[in-house]
Amino acid sequence: MTEAQDERVADLERRFRQGDPRALARALTLVESGHPWGQALLKRLRGQGQAKVVGITGSPGAGKSTLTDRLILEARKRGERVGVLAVDPSSPFTGGAILGDRIRMMRHHQDPGVFIRSMASRGALGGLAGATVAALSLLEAFGFQRIFVETVGVGQSEVDIARVADTTLLVLTPAAGDAVQAFKAGVMEIADIFAVNKFDLPGGERLIQELKGALELSPPRPGGWRPPIYPTVAATGEGVEALFEGLEAHHRHLKEHGLLEAHRLERTRFEVESVIQEWGRRRTQAAEDLVARVARGELTPEEAAWSLLRPEA
Ligand SMILES: Nc1nc2c(ncn2[C@@H]2O[C@H](COP(=O)(O)OP(=O)(O)O)[C@@H](O)[C@H]2O)c(=O)[nH]1
Ligand SMILES: [Mg+2]
Numbered sequence: 001m002t003e004a005q006d007e008r009v010a011d012l013e014r015r016f017r018q019g020d021p022r023a024l025a026r027a028l029t030l031v032e033s034g035h036p037w038g039q040a041l042l043k044r045l046r047g048q049g050q051a052k053v054v055g056i057t058g059s060p061g062a063g064k065s066t067l068t069d070r071l072i073l074e075a076r077k078r079g080e081r082v083g084v085l086a087v088d089p090s091s092p093f094t095g096g097a098i099l100g101d102r103i104r105m106m107r108h109h110q111d112p113g114v115f116i117r118s119m120a121s122r123g124a125l126g127g128l129a130g131a132t133v134a135a136l137s138l139l140e141a142f143g144f145q146r147i148f149v150e151t152v153g154v155g156q157s158e159v160d161i162a163r164v165a166d167t168t169l170l171v172l173t174p175a176a177g178d179a180v181q182a183f184k185a186g187v188m189e190i191a192d193i194f195a196v197n198k199f200d201l202p203g204g205e206r207l208i209q210e211l212k213g214a215l216e217l218s219p220p221r222p223g224g225w226r227p228p229i230y231p232t233v234a235a236t237g238e239g240v241e242a243l244f245e246g247l248e249a250h251h252r253h254l255k256e257h258g259l260l261e262a263h264r265l266e267r268t269r270f271e272v273e274s275v276i277q278e279w280g281r282r283r284t285q286a287a288e289d290l291v292a293r294v295a296r297g298e299l300t301p302e303e304a305a306w307s308l309l310r311p312e313a
Contacts, residue, residue, distance in 0.1 A: 001036065009040045016045070016142065021115060024142050028117055031138060032131045042134055045141035051083070052251050053136060053147045053267075055165030057158045057187070062171040063197040064150050066234035072108055073237070074244040075146045082108075083144035084116040087132055087151045115144065121151070128160035130274025133267060136164070162190035163270045166263050167250045169193045169243075172211070174203030188218055192227055192250050195243055199231040223257035225250070283308070 001009070015023035027045075030038030054071075056064050068084060075082045108114040119132050128151065139147050151161045162168045170191035175198070196207050211229050221227070228246050232239035254260045290304035299307075 001040065005037070009037050012037070013041060013044055016041070019143070021112070024115065024138065025117070027138050028119075028135050031134045032119060032129075034131070038134075042137060046137045047141075049140040049143050051136075051140045051144050051147045052167070052247075053149065053165045054247055055161035055168045056148055056150045056171060057152070057161050057168065057191075058171030058197075059173075060152055062173050063232075063234040064152075064171050067171060067195060067197060067232060067240070067243075068148050068150050069107070070232075070234055070237050070240040071148060071244060071247075072114055074240060076111065076113060080145040081113045081143060082115070083139035083142070083147045084114070085132060085135060085139070085147070085149045086116065086118045087121050087128060087149065115139070115142075128164060128270070128274075130271050130278065133164050133271045133274070136267070158187045158190060160270065164267050166254060166260065167192050167247055169195060169247070171195045171197050172207060173198040174201050174207050188214060192221070192225065193243070193246050194227060194229040195232045195239075196229060197232045197234050199239065200233045200235070204231055222259055222262075223253060225253050 012023055012026060016027055027038065027041050029035075031042060032038075056068055056071075058064050065086070068086075072082050072084065108116065117135070119129070119135060121129060121132075132149070136147060136149070149161060149165060151158070158168075158170070168191050170187055170193070172194060174196070194211055196204050196211070198204070208229050208231065215227060215229075228249075230239055230243040230246055232243055234240065254263065287308055290299065290308060293299045294301055294304050
């Protein structure tokens with residue numbers, strides 16, 4: 001970077017540290033787009049501050065955004081500053097789900113203690129992008145004490161979020177097939193807490209009994225944690241205070257059993273692996289291009305191998 005660029009990053013960092021939300025928004029954009037300034041900022045800011053990170057996952061329409069909106073209120077009641085990442089697997093051009101999420105959390109827009117940001121996921125299966133995890137570090141450095149990450153449970157994202165969040169909340173509904181889906185996908189094993197949302201609809205009590213049965217058969221969690229199940233009606237806020245207490249209890253459990261550090265390390269591991277994967281993808285592409293050039297007689301196989309494997313200058 002040139003000196004002038006260094007200066008501009010330093011300026012952005014200063015505004016960030018002063019708590020300017022526009023500087024945070026800009027920093028997140030830089031990180032998400034893979035801009036070198038984003039890397040420079042992350043290097044200076046990473047590891048500062050620590051939030052309680054809660055991943056919220058579940059099928060589309062389960063009520064995750066509505067529940068997140070209610071959980072934000074609970075956190076604010078307790079005086080916490082809250083950051084929210086809504087990870088959306090849909091294309092930025094369709095934007096439907098993002099718009100819906102924004103609307104459901106709209107009331108917080110005037111609250112300077114709440115920052116909400118939508119981010120793209122990695123691919124259509126909704127896996128978490130490494131940039132999303134980097135964004136978490138920025139939100140922590142900004143001083144949020146609580147971070148909610150909403151991910152759509154349509155594939156890879158539940159597994160990813162469990163590696164990244166301190167506490168993973170799985171939102172289910174009495175709707176037919178929801179629980180079956182969760183059992184099949186192995187999501188049961190990664191959830192620390194269950195919310196049976198839309199408890200105002202029929203079938204909620206039965207779902208709780210089914211979950212209890214399944215949980216009794218599932219292996220014990222680190223430190224002997226038994227995932228609790230909370231009935232909620234996110235639409236009205238019913239049950240949300242108890243659910244929030246559940247989140248707190250899990251966090252206390254992690255702390256008391258020295259498990260928080262392991263979680264943090266796992267999050268970092270996820271981030272490093274994401275970079276390795278991305279670079280691996282690029283290298284595979286480069287290899288394909290070289291193969292084509294060997295086929296055209298422009299390179300020998302040795303020259304192709306050398307250009308792929310020689311150490312970077
Ligand atoms: N009946 C009922 N509807 C709910 C409840 N929570 C959310 N909804 C509705 O379910 C729909 C999907 O909610 P949303 O929060 O966008 O779900 P998400 O896709 O999981 O984020 C919306 O129309 C909500 O109003 C609830 O507890 N009961
Ligand atoms: Mg949503």
